[in-house]
Amino acid sequence: MKRIILSALVAVFSLCANAQYEAEEGDIAVEVGFNPFSNSFNTIKLNGGSINARYFFSDKNAARVNLGFGYSSSSDKIEKKDVSKYSGSFSIDLGIENHFASVGRLDLYAGGQLGIETTFGGAKLGDTEISGVCLGTGWTMGDSNYDNCSTIFSLSAFTGANFFIYKKLYVGAEFGLSFTRRATKDYEVKYENKTEKHETNWSNSSIGFYSEPALHLGWVF
Known part of the structure; x- marks a missing residue:
């Protein structure tokens, strides 16, 4: 009888312990990139310049969104002429997750x-x-060290694992298979007395496996 009661208590305790770490319906999680092996001061940073979040609309299912933005600019003077350049990007990813298994602290x-x-x-x-055009770092007016700006569409299937190091705090990794299609944009050159418009009809598609270059560190609220 004592063994039965002890076994029941262990089972109840295990369920309670697991419940402390699992996300629940209504929870929101926010993530940043985490590289514990980095020798620089970029150990913790936004994932590729993006903010990643997920909302649990049930105990096992979550909607996720990744918003990314990057911008850089520089200016100089060449042969008494002012030179300036800029480039940037904006991205949004929308997805659905199914958290199909939880073993202790592992999700x-x-x-x-x-x-x-x-x-x-x-x-x-x-x-x-x-x-x-999206310019290379060594670009000067007239050379070909640039890429046409583009629009990229992607479709991905992924799997991942999160390990809760503390209640509501986890570290994880993810990999998957992604299909992408890139189409370049037209560009325009304005001279002092005329404007030239250049059409680009180039596009390409690719498919391949991907993995996050770093771990992700997340908080559940």
Whole structure:
């Protein structure tokens, strides 16, 4: 009899312990990138310049959103002419997760997501201005060290694991299979006395496995 009672208490305790770590309906989780092996000061940072969040609309299912934004600009003077350039990107990914198994502090999940990313950029040298290109770091007006800005669509299936190191605090990793299609944008060059518009009809598709370059560190609220 004592063994039966002890076994029951252990089972109840285990369920309670698991419940402390599992996310529940109505919970919100926010994540940042985490690289414990980094030798720089970038050990913790936003994942690729993005904010990642998930909302649990049931105990086992969550909607997720990744919002990304990046921007950089620089200016200089070449042959007494002012030179400036800028480039940036914006992305959004929407997905669904199913948290199909929880073993102690370990949470396993799988799901799918759709994403879109757009890049933008341009430069100006004196009276000449170009827009619709994303410039390389060593770019100067007239050379070919640039990429056309583009729009990228993606469709991904993924799986991942989160390990709760403390109640509502977890570290995890994710990998998956992604299909992407990229289409370049037209660009425009404005001279002092005329404007040239260039159409680009180039696009390509690719499919392949991906993995996060770093762990993610998350908080559940």
